[in-house]
Amino acid sequence: MSRPALNVKKAWTSCQLKHDRQLFRAQFSPDGQFIAAGGQDKLVHVWDLKNDKKKSFGAHKTWVSALAFHPAGGQLFTADYHGVVHCWNYDVYDRPAWTIGNANDDNVRTLLVTPNGEHLITAGDDTIIKVFNSTNGEPVTTLNGHQESVFSLAISPDGKDLVSGDLYGSVRQWGIGDWKPVRELDAGLLHTRKENFIADVGGVRSLAFNGDGTLLAAGGMKEAKSNAFCPGKPTVLVFDWTTGQLKNELGIKGKSDGPFNAVQFLEDDMLAWHTEILHTSSELTFWKIDQSEPFHSLENSSGYDLSLHPDQRQLLVPTYVSGGSSGNGARGKTPAEYLPNKTVLKIFSLFAKPQEETTG
Amino acid sequence: MNPASQNLACGSPAHAISRRQMLGTLGGLAGFGSLLHPAIAKQIRNQHKQVCLIWLDGGISQYESWHPLPDSKFAGPFRSINTSIPGISFSELMPQTAKIAHKISVIRTMATKDPNHSTGVPRIQRGDPLDRGVDYPYLGSAIARLLGPVNPELPPYIWIKPGNGGFIQRDAGFLGAQYGVLALGDGRPPIHIHRPEMISAEVDMARDVLRQKANERFTTYRNTSDVDAYETSYKMARQLMARKEIFDDNLLDPKDRTRYGSHPLGRHMLQARQLLEAGVRFVKVNSYHWDTHGDNFNMSQRLVPQIDQPFAALVNDLDDRGMLDDTLVIVMSEFGRTPIINSRMGRDHWPDCWSIALAGGGTRPGAIVGETTSDGAFVDSEGYDIGHLFHTIFTLLGINPQETHYHNKSQRLAIARDDCQPIREVML
Numbered sequence: 001m002s003r004p005a006l007n008v009k010k011a012w013t014s015c016q017l018k019h020d021r022q023l024f025r026a027q028f029s030p031d032g033q034f035i036a037a038g039g040q041d042k043l044v045h046v047w048d049l050k051n052d053k054k055k056s057f058g059a060h061k062t063w064v065s066a067l068a069f070h071p072a073g074g075q076l077f078t079a080d081y082h083g084v085v086h087c088w089n090y091d092v093y094d095r096p097a098w099t100i101g102n103a104n105d106d107n108v109r110t111l112l113v114t115p116n117g118e119h120l121i122t123a124g125d126d127t128i129i130k131v132f133n134s135t136n137g138e139p140v141t142t143l144n145g146h147q148e149s150v151f152s153l154a155i156s157p158d159g160k161d162l163v164s165g166d167l168y169g170s171v172r173q174w175g176i177g178d179w180k181p182v183r184e185l186d187a188g189l190l191h192t193r194k195e196n197f198i199a200d201v202g203g204v205r206s207l208a209f210n211g212d213g214t215l216l217a218a219g220g221m222k223e224a225k226s227n228a229f230c231p232g233k234p235t236v237l238v239f240d241w242t243t244g245q246l247k248n249e250l251g252i253k254g255k256s257d258g259p260f261n262a263v264q265f266l267e268d269d270m271l272a273w274h275t276e277i278l279h280t281s282s283e284l285t286f287w288k289i290d291q292s293e294p295f296h297s298l299e300n301s302s303g304y305d306l307s308l309h310p311d312q313r314q315l316l317v318p319t320y321v322s323g324g325s326s327g328n329g330a331r332g333k334t335p336a337e338y339l340p341n342k343t344v345l346k347i348f349s350l351f352a353k354p355q356e357e358t359t360g
Numbered sequence: 361m362n363p364a365s366q367n368l369a370c371g372s373p374a375h376a377i378s379r380r381q382m383l384g385t386l387g388g389l390a391g392f393g394s395l396l397h398p399a400i401a402k403q404i405r406n407q408h409k410q411v412c413l414i415w416l417d418g419g420i421s422q423y424e425s426w427h428p429l430p431d432s433k434f435a436g437p438f439r440s441i442n443t444s445i446p447g448i449s450f451s452e453l454m455p456q457t458a459k460i461a462h463k464i465s466v467i468r469t470m471a472t473k474d475p476n477h478s479t480g481v482p483r484i485q486r487g488d489p490l491d492r493g494v495d496y497p498y499l500g501s502a503i504a505r506l507l508g509p510v511n512p513e514l515p516p517y518i519w520i521k522p523g524n525g526g527f528i529q530r531d532a533g534f535l536g537a538q539y540g541v542l543a544l545g546d547g548r549p550p551i552h553i554h555r556p557e558m559i560s561a562e563v564d565m566a567r568d569v570l571r572q573k574a575n576e577r578f579t580t581y582r583n584t585s586d587v588d589a590y591e592t593s594y595k596m597a598r599q600l601m602a603r604k605e606i607f608d609d610n611l612l613d614p615k616d617r618t619r620y621g622s623h624p625l626g627r628h629m630l631q632a633r634q635l636l637e638a639g640v641r642f643v644k645v646n647s648y649h650w651d652t653h654g655d656n657f658n659m660s661q662r663l664v665p666q667i668d669q670p671f672a673a674l675v676n677d678l679d680d681r682g683m684l685d686d687t688l689v690i691v692m693s694e695f696g697r698t699p700i701i702n703s704r705m706g707r708d709h710w711p712d713c714w715s716i717a718l719a720g721g722g723t724r725p726g727a728i729v730g731e732t733t734s735d736g737a738f739v740d741s742e743g744y745d746i747g748h749l750f751h752t753i754f755t756l757l758g759i760n761p762q763e764t765h766y767h768n769k770s771q772r773l774a775i776a777r778d779d780c781q782p783i784r785e786v787m788l
Contacts, residue, residue, distance in 0.1 A: 081437035
């Protein structure tokens with residue numbers, strides 16, 4: 001069956017998977033059959049899209065902070081805020097195949113697997129990028145250089161370059177294989193520390209390469225107004241990967257006050273991202289990077305991650321759903337009535353609905 | 361005269377124990393017990409009671425500090441760690457305080473009413489008095505009024521805060537401007553604390569005598585709160601000029617700076633220790649930007665250690681100096697933060713069940729007070745409003761809130777809500 005034409009202006013919500021707790025990370029498996037997600041309830045949740053069944057697995061003792069499938073399929077890697085990484089085999093989800101007890105001190109913020117499947121790479125608040133053998137979790141090397149928490153990692157499409165982004169807005173390039181530092185790009189615009197702040201705000205929350213590896217997008221927010229609400233202007237910086245020069249700075253037109261936690265390149269250097277906002281609707285936004293404004297956006301509640309289906313036509317967004325108790329104070333609610341917030345994993349199909357094609 | 365009464369027309373300083381009062385009292389103690397004014401005796405007994413209020417403006421999250429509950433559905437992602445009290449855990453963001461948990465007490469069931477900053481801050485710092493048509497004093501002004509200065513050469517109430525300083529009358533409420541607070545902006549000493557070299561000490565003295573005479577003449581027939589404020593601030597200025605060494609950062613031990621932390625709250629709490637040692641009755645230290653509606657966990661990770669480190673250092677230092685028994689240290693905000701996590705990964709305002717910490721001053725070391733629901737969201741025992749805390753604080757300072765009243769002209773006003781009681785579990 002031929003793949004439908006990409007048409008984000010006709011994008012629609014093709015699937016909604018509900019969960020009764022907040023999930024902050026979600027990814028499609030390489031074959032597109034599974035969705036894995038994790039977050040506040042410490043469990044790893046795996047939906048089989050063929051039969052709509054969900055299984056949940058426990059091993060983490062705190063929030064799940066990051067997850068990634070092995071590119072060859074068969075394995076899922078999950079990490080948490082205590083610095084623990086578990087490797088799960090698809091068919092034996094009841095227990096981890098192996099575990100790294102302290103991948104990073106304090107926590108793991110992000111992890112990925114190299115395209116050749118050989119290496120698992122983690123990073124977190126200890127500022128150190130750790131490289132492990134993805135087969136058994138044995139340490140391979142460590143990459144030092146960041147001065148603050150590392151929030152994001154990405155690998156160039158050719159598999160040769162690793163990039164990492166930190167709280168201060170430092171984006172560092174490392175060679176995959178020799179693991180040597182190559183250069184540093186300046187995304188400092190995504191970091192704010194005003195004189196009256198008592199903490200640094202922002203950072204490079206997301207990184208993504210375009211399809212041919214000529215562009216690197218770094219997502220976050222600029223011009224934070226305080227370190228309390230942490231409101232800022234969601235911003236993506238697009239770098240020319242060859243020169244390392246900033247090519248474009250992109251924002252959104254609608255209301256939003258949080259960072260871009262995830263960015264994703266689509267075909268033709270089209271860029272998709274999602275942001276978050278307090279107590280109202282946010283949006284999934286689409287850009288052509290040579291234009292100054294987004295060409296389309298879809299209203300959605302706050303979203304925390306983006307995963308592109310292997311068919312390149314579906315985007316997965318873990319989306320915030322209010323449990324009905326949001327806001328200040330209990331306002332008369334009893335303990336039984338005071339419920340946590342929830343999630344719906346939304347799949348946005350980036351093409352016209354089939355019936356629209358038929359009728360239109 | 362009740363020590364808390366005031367009469368702005370009387371023309372005499374009302375807040376200091378005068379030498380004559382002191383001598384009279386000592387005479388009474390020596391053999392004329394029946395002549396001893398009970399209120400003065402109380403002041404003598406409490407002469408050395410001091411207070412340090414550390415105010416985390418906006419509201420620290422109880423889950424990321426005093427009450428982590430890692431297995432509850434509302435827990436944050438951080439570890440809980442053992443404290444020096446068996447069976448009691450704090451957030452991993454409070455490692456230093458965890459080591460001294462046996463020296464402090466925590467009330468985990470504060471249940472206040474107001475979920476808003478604008479009304480919550482004054483409500484909490486005034487003890488939520490019943491509406492009597494007057495602005496009640498903030499706690500520091502109340503203590504300054506009720507107990508006077510420890511060291512008559514220093515203001516009884518100093519506020520170390522980020523931003524600007526100056527003499528701030530607002531805190532005094534109906535007590536009158538003279539019970540306002542001297543604010544040290546970013547911990548800096550008041551400006552012009554050094555006498556210009558071109559003015560000799562003799563000339564300065566002569567100027568002050570002239571000023572006092574003019575002031576006395578003016579106030580013979582006109583005495584207002586504003587005049588009191590002027591006189592008080594001028595007197596404060598002269599007092600501080602004489603004690604400018606307590607503001608000299610260069611005299612601080614570098615090891616102390618390291619122990620307290622180089623961040624503003626660390627520096628300001630070290631300065632608070634200096635002021636307490638110098639004999640300031642009530643020191644308030646403010647830290648702003650704790651209102652973590654957005655990115656609560658990244659922010660808590662960076663903010664909570666900023667109170668953990670200097671709080672533990674301060675308690676240890678007061679203990680080492682033999683001051684802790686007489687110095688009440690309070691760490692609090694206007695409310696806690698919501699159990700549920702909002703769309704910006706933040707926690708909102710939560711007055712319904714939150715935590716404060718106390719140390720010294722007659723509090724019960726190691727007391728962890730109050731039962732919450734298993735998820736920490738609601739009180740599951742007795743909840744304590746700010747009125748209970750004010751009763752507790754006053755009682756610890758030797759002031760009986762049932763028997764002591766303010767007198768605002770003809771109005772008799774309770775110093776704390778009469779429908780509240782002290783929190784006995786937290787008191788020795």
